Amino acid sequence: xxxxxxxxxxxxxxxxxxxxxxxxxxxxxxxxxxxxxxxxxxxxxxxxxxxxxxxxxxxxxxxxxxxxxxxxxxxxxxxxxxxxxxxxxxxxxxxxxxxxxxxxxxxxxxxxxxxxxxxxxxxxxxxxxxxxxxxxxxxxxxxxxxxxxxxxxxxxxxxxxxxxxxxxxxxxxxxxxxxxxxxxxxxxxxxxxxxxxxxxxxxxxxxxxxxxxxxxxxxxxxxxxxxxxxxxxxxxxxxxxxxxxxxxxxxxxxxxxxxxxxxxxxxxxxxxxxxxxxxxxxxxxxxxxxxxxxxxxxxxxxxxxxxxxxxxxxxxxxxxxxxxxxxxxxxxxxxxxxxxxxxxxxxxxxxxxxxxxxxxxxxxxxxxxxxxxxxxxxxxxxxxxxxxxxxxxxxxxxxxxxxxxxxxxxxxxxxxxxxxxxxxxxxxxxxxxxxxxxxxxxxxxxxxxxxxxxxxxxxxxxxxxxxxxxxxxxxxxxxxxxxxxxxxxxxxxxxxxxxxxxxxxxxxxxxxxxxxxxxxxxxxxxxxxxxxxxxxxxxxxxxxxxxxxxxxxxxxxxxxxxxxxxxxxxxxxxxxxxxxxxxxxxxxxxxxxxx
Amino acid sequence: xxxxxxxxxxxxxxxxxxxxxxxxxxxxxxxxxxxxxxxxxxxxxxxxxxxxxxxxxxxxxxxxxxxxxxxxxxxxxxxxxxxxxxxxxxxxxxxxxxxxx
Numbered sequence: 302x303x304x305x306x307x308x309x310x311x312x313x314x315x316x317x318x319x320x321x322x323x324x325x326x327x328x329x330x331x332x333x334x335x336x337x338x339x340x341x342x343x344x345x346x347x348x349x350x351x352x353x354x355x356x357x358x359x360x361x362x363x364x365x366x367x368x369x370x371x372x373x374x375x376x377x378x379x380x381x382x383x384x385x386x387x388x389x390x391x392x393x394x395x396x397x398x399x400x401x402x403x404x405x406x407x408x409x410x411x412x413x414x415x416x417x418x419x420x421x422x423x424x425x426x427x428x429x430x431x432x433x434x435x436x437x438x439x440x441x442x443x444x445x446x447x448x449x450x451x452x453x454x455x456x457x458x459x460x461x462x463x464x465x466x467x468x469x470x471x472x473x474x475x476x477x478x479x480x481x482x483x484x485x486x487x488x489x490x491x492x493x494x495x496x497x498x499x500x501x502x503x504x505x506x507x508x509x510x511x512x513x514x515x516x517x518x519x520x521x522x523x524x525x526x527x528x529x530x531x532x533x534x535x536x537x538x539x540x541x542x543x544x545x546x547x548x549x550x551x552x553x554x555x556x557x558x559x560x561x562x563x564x565x566x567x568x569x570x571x572x573x574x575x576x577x578x579x580x581x582x583x584x585x586x587x588x589x590x591x592x593x594x595x596x597x598x599x600x601x602x603x604x605x606x607x608x609x610x611x612x613x614x615x616x617x618x619x620x621x622x623x624x625x626x627x628x629x630x631x632x633x634x635x636x637x638x639x640x641x642x643x644x645x646x647x648x649x650x651x652x653x654x655x656x657x658x659x660x661x662x663x664x665x666x667x668x669x670x671x672x673x674x675x676x677x678x679x680x681x682x683x684x685x686x687x688x689x690x691x692x693x694x695x696x697x698x699x700x701x702x703x704x705x706x707x708x709x710x711x712x713x714x715x716x717x718x719x720x721x722x723x724x725x726x727x728x729x730x731x732x733x734x735x736x737x738x739x740x741x742x743x744x745x746x747x748x749x750x751x752x753x754x755x756x757x758x759x760x761x762x763x764x765x766x767x768x769x770x771x772x773x774x775x776x777x778x779x780x781x782x783x784x785x786x787x788x789x790x791x792x793x794x795x796x797x798x799x800x801x802x803x804x805x806x807x808x809x810x811x812x813x814x815x816x817x818x819x820x821x822x823x824x825x826x827x828x829x830x831x832x833x834x835x836x837x838x839x840x841x842x843x844x845x846x847x848x849x850x851x852x853x854x855x856x857x858x859x860x861x862x863x864x865x866x867x868x869x870x871x872x873x874x875x876x877x878x879x880x881x882x883x884x885x886x887x888x889x890x891x892x893x894x895x896x
Numbered sequence: 897x898x899x900x901x902x903x904x905x906x907x908x909x910x911x912x913x914x915x916x917x918x919x920x921x922x923x924x925x926x927x928x929x930x931x932x933x934x935x936x937x938x939x940x941x942x943x944x945x946x947x948x949x950x951x952x953x954x955x956x957x958x959x960x961x962x963x964x965x966x967x968x969x970x971x972x973x974x975x976x977x978x979x980x981x982x983x984x985x986x987x988x989x990x991x992x993x994x995x996x997x
Contacts, residue, residue, distance in 0.1 A: 326919045351948075351979045358950050362918050410992050413958045416951040423986055567902050568931075620898045620927055627930050 316343060317382035324365050324373045324395075327473060331466040333357045336381055336390075338462045342455045343383040346446055353443070356424040357390060359417040360439055364394030372396055387426075389442040398432040483625055486510045487632060500640045501535065504633055508536050508607075511629045515622040517609040519586050521546060523559060524605035524637065532559055532606060537586055544585050556580045559606045562596040566603075568623065569594045573614050583608060591617040595626050599634045607633075655716050660685065662719035666693045666726050674704045674770050677820070680863035681890040682871060684832075684883065691718030691761075692830050692886035695726055699736040702770045705729075706890055708782070708828040709763035712804075717759070725750065725761055725805070739765040739778035740815040747780065747805045747813075754806025761805040764828055768892065773820055775892070778813040780805045783831055785816075786850060788857035790823035795854040797846065825857040825866065826892045832885035839879045863891035900928070906937035906969075914945045916953030925956050932960075937969035943976040954989060961992060970994055 318339045322332040337354045345353070357379065364377040372395035380391040405422045408415035422428055425441045486507075508520050522536040523546075532549040549560055556578045558569045571577050572591040577584050583592070587610030594608040607630045611618065618626075663685065671679050681694055691711025699705040707729055711718040728746050735742040743765055754760055764782040766775050777785050781804030784797040798818055803811045820826060829849075836844040844852075852873050860866040867889065874887065898912040908931050916924060928939070939960055949957075961971040972994040976984070984990045 330915075330917065330919050348979075354948065355950060355983070358917060358948075362950065362952065366918075407987065410988055411958060411962060413955040413962075414951070416954065416987055419987070420951055565902075565904065568900065570899060617897050620923070624923075624927055624930070 315382045315384040317380060319381075320379045321376040322361060322379060324368050324375060324377055326362065326365055329358060329361045329365065331469060332361065332379060335459070335462055335466065336379060338459060339381070340383060340388065342458060345383070345388065349388075349443070349446065352424040353388065353390070356421050356441060357392070359420050360390075360392045360441065363417055364392060364396060367396040367399075368394070369397070383445075385445070387442055387444050389440065392439045392441075393436055394439070395436050398437040399430070400432075401428070401430040482514045483510075483628065486514065487628065500637060503636055504536050505538075507629055507633050508538050511625065512538055512609070515609055515618065515625045516611070516616075517618075517622075518590070518612045519610040521559075521583060521586055521608045521610075522605065522633075523549070523607075525551075525563075525603055529603075532563065535605070546582055546585060549582065555582065557582060558592075558594045559583065559608060562594045562606050563603060566596055566598070568596070570617075572617055583610075586610065587612065590614055593618050593623055593626065595623075595630060597627075597630045597634050599638045604634045604637055659716045659719040662716070662723055663693060666695070666719075666722055668694075668696050671696045672698050672704060674702060674768055676773070676822070676895050677768060677770055678863050678893050678895055679704075679706075679890060680867045681888075682867055683888040684871070684886065686832070686883040686885050686887075691722055692832065692888040693722040693726065694828070694888050694890055695729070696890070697730060697736070699733070699767060703737070704768045705736045705739075706766040706768055706828060706892075707763065708830060708888060708890060709761055710782070710830045710832075710886070710888075711761045712759050717757070721750075721754070721759060721761060724753070725763065729765070737767050737769075737776070738815070739767050739776055740813040743778050743780050743802070743805070743813040744811060747803075747811055748809060750805055751809040755809075760807055762831075763805060764799070766828060773822075773894065774817055775820055775826060776815055776817050778802070778815050780811075780813060781807075783829055783834065785818065786827040786829070786853045787818060787820075788825045788854055789821065793854070795850050795857065797850060820892070820894045822894050824894045825853075825863070827853055827889055828892075829889040830886060832883075832887040833874065833889060835885060836874050836878050836887070837881055837884060838877055839881045841881075844874070844877055861893075862895070863893040866891050866893065898924075898927070900931045902931055902933075902936060906935050907940055908932065908936045908938070909940045909942065911942040912945065913941065913943070915948045916946065916956065917948060917950040918952035921953050921956040924953075925959070928960065932963075934967075937964065937967065938972055939964060939969075940972045940974060942974050943980060944974075946980055947977060949980060949983065954983075954987065957993065958989070972996060 318336065320332050320335060322328050333354050336357055337350050340353055341350055361377055361379065375395045378393040382389050405418045407419050421441065425443045427442050429440045431438045504522055508522055512520050520536070520538040521534070523532040524535050526533050526548070530551055532551065534546040534548065537544055537546055549555060549557055551560060551563060558571055558577060558581060562569045570593050590610060590612040592608055592610040594606055596606050597604050607626065609618065609626055667683055671681060679696065681696065683692055683694060691713060693709055695707040697705040709722065709725060711721045725746065728749050729742065732742055732745060735745060743763065762781040764777060764779045764785070766777040766785070768775050777799055779799050779801050781801050784799040786795050787798055788795040799816055800814050802813045834844055834846050834849045852870060856866045856870045860869050898910065900908060900910055902908045910928070913924070957971055964970055974996050976995060981995065984993065984995070
């Protein structure tokens with residue numbers, strides 16, 4: 302406000318005051334307070350003072366609100382004169398002016414504007430508005446209450462008020478400077494949003510700026526732990542080796558404003574009148590003074606708490622400073638969420654890559670083609686579930702036209718399961734001398750693999766079969782694996798053959814029994830993994846061994862070669878599962894004795 | 897000092913407001929909106945210290961009232977001083993705000 306206050310005698314019985322007010326809203330308050338005090342000094346009662354203050358605020362606000370660029374450079378002039386019987390105010394503005402309406406009506410109650418003129422008219426006895434080129438004059442007058450008596454203005458009081466106004470202006474300037482600083486800081490941070498920024502470093506810089514701009518002395522930043530149970534400490538300012546804030550359990554009994562803010566989703570103020578409790582861990586950082594704790598959220602998800610402290614007992618935080626806290630911490634919250642999304646994306650990428658590697662290993666283990674073994678004809682399949690499992694099969698020439706058939710299921714999924722499948726395959730292939738003794742082959746493989754499997758608590762179920770075309774038989778041994786299914790011509794039902802021994806990797810010195818099964822002409826036999834019998838339909842019901850046996854018998858009756866049989870059986874299983882997701886790998890080897 | 901406290905029953909309590917005029921109503925509205933999440937139904941303004949309000953300040957309260965009314969909420973003015981109460985009556989705004997007591 303560029304004030305030119307003067308108290309002088311306009312007429313013998315009137316005193317007057319003239320103020321030049323800068324054409325901006327922030328100057329209106331100080332000016333009208335000066336007028337109010339001046340009128341009080343002239344003996345106006347409190348009820349009249351309020352009315353004059355409001356009428357003048359509305360009039361001068363209008364003068365500012367409708368000023369164009371040129372008019373903003375010129376002051377609004379308030380002249381007020383006080384006589385024995387009345388008060389008159391003249392407000393000179395430099396707007397384009399307006400026509401004072403013949404009737405000043407009250408707008409609808411839900412209208413958000415349009416009450417200014419109504420108030421001016423209601424609060425005074427007469428209003429006139431005179432338009433001229435470049436400036437306009439509004440004249441307001443109102444009779445004084447009869448009991449009012451003229452009191453000479455108190456110059457000392459007026460000077461005090463002016464001093465107060467100066468103080469208010471200084472505070473506003475300081476606030477403007479801090480707003481500028483915070484804007485600059487926020488622009489700097491915004492350039493880092495979405496980038497690979499170290500969260501600890503970013504939060505430390507942001508908190509330091511916030512402490513400085515909000516004129517705080519200390520700050521604590523905590524983030525919710527991934528399991529949502531604790532508030533972990535991310536930053537303490539000023540940092541000191543002597544101060545460490547332990548994590549806070551949200552469900553714990555510790556009395557803490559941070560937990561209170563987190564639970565109630567609200568800001569909590571504390572200060573000399575509402576001090577921190579004696580047990581509050583924040584006392585280590587902010588033992589005295591004022592503070593405010595802000596719980597912050599992103600998309601309704603609780604992210605953490607930020608607390609600002611000021612050690613001076615006589616200076617609580619202002620609303621503008623709390624606003625700063627919110628604005629800065631909102632930026633930080635976005636950066637935190639971005640960092641988490643980046644982490645999740647990285648993990649998902651690694652997992653996808655791992656699954657790809659596992660799938661590649663599993664595919665490489667499967668035989669490129671199945672050797673012929675007349676009079677037997679073979680067909681095999683290995684269908685992977687969404688997550689790569691540990692199924693594999695192998696068909697190895699075993700001399701004299703015979704074949705060694707291997708089908709196995711390594712417990713677990715992903716790369717570890719695929720690697721153990723590869724090791725099992727190599728181990729078995731390294732012992733051709735035992736191919737015609739499947740029981741001994743399994744026992745030896747078990748002794749070889751046991752140390753590695755038991756160390757990582759893994760095991761493998763496997764079935765090995767020596768297919769002997771000369772004697773038209775199959776010799777099998779099983780390590781905890783599914784039985785051999787056999788259907789013979791003329792039979793109405795299929796048969797599940799085989800004993801189950803311990804899976805590989807459970808006991809180091811296990812022995813495995815061998816079973817010989819003749820395969821006369823027309824016989825269909827199948828080795829499979831439990832992914833077939835444990836297929837589930839959309840209702841979650843499991844197929845089961847018996848139903849699989851029935852499907853296998855249908856396959857034997859309705860098809861003549863193992864390729865057609867494989868297609869038929871897998872088609873039946875797919876029908877059973879419907880839209881249900883394949884939960885486990887499905888692997889099978891079909892052997893048909895063509896007569 | 898202005899203070900905003902939201903409780904679990906959807907009430908946002910505002911205390912410490914001394915003046916609501918053209919010079920601070922934009923700040924007030926911005927600050928209030930920080931706390932005015934979807935769960936807030938009632939903004940309860942403690943007017944014990946509110947000594948001055950102009951037409952822009954009233955416009956701000958009407959904006960908030962309309963926003964809350966859209967979700968069946970309202971602005972509640974508590975402990976209004978006689979000067980503020982007379983003003984609300986003059987402008988017939990005591991019909992749209994809840995005044996207690």
